[in-house]
Amino acid sequence: MKIIVSQDAPKAIGPYSQAVVSNGMVYISGSAGVDPETGKLLEGIEQQTEQAIKNIEAILKAAGTDFSKVVKTTCFLQDMADFSVFNGIYEKAFISKPARSCVAVKELPAHFLCEIEVIAEV
Numbered sequence: 376m377k378i379i380v381s382q383d384a385p386k387a388i389g390p391y392s393q394a395v396v397s398n399g400m401v402y403i404s405g406s407a408g409v410d411p412e413t414g415k416l417l418e419g420i421e422q423q424t425e426q427a428i429k430n431i432e433a434i435l436k437a438a439g440t441d442f443s444k445v446v447k448t449t450c451f452l453q454d455m456a457d458f459s460v461f462n463g464i465y466e467k468a469f470i471s472k473p474a475r476s477c478v479a480v481k482e483l484p485a486h487f488l489c490e491i492e493v494i495a496e497v
């Protein structure tokens with residue numbers, strides 16, 4: 376097992392890693408719309424989704440892979456009314472059309488509007 380850390384993505388805010396590589400797969404923890412330079416959560420579902428995807432891209436790169444190797448995502452939305460906007464941004468990045476679950480949750484940490492977990496081949 377190898378711990379992955381990218382300086383171009385926000386640091387973990389708890390007792391977990393940004394990602395772990397095991398048996399040729401990278402498991403990326405939930406990524407949200409936090410700017411890694413400022414540590415601040417961006418405003419609105421569009422900006423948060425775009426930043427979450429940038430953060431995922433940085434972690435994928437640090438693990439030696441990219442979006443074309445993503446096989447599964449799990450997406451969490453605070454409000455399912457944001458699904459259409461979220462989906463429009465999501466589909467531009469996740470070109471491999473990975474398997475996906477997308478659920479609405481009552482609340483996400485630190486007032487996130489969305490969070491995305493990723494599993495990819497390395």
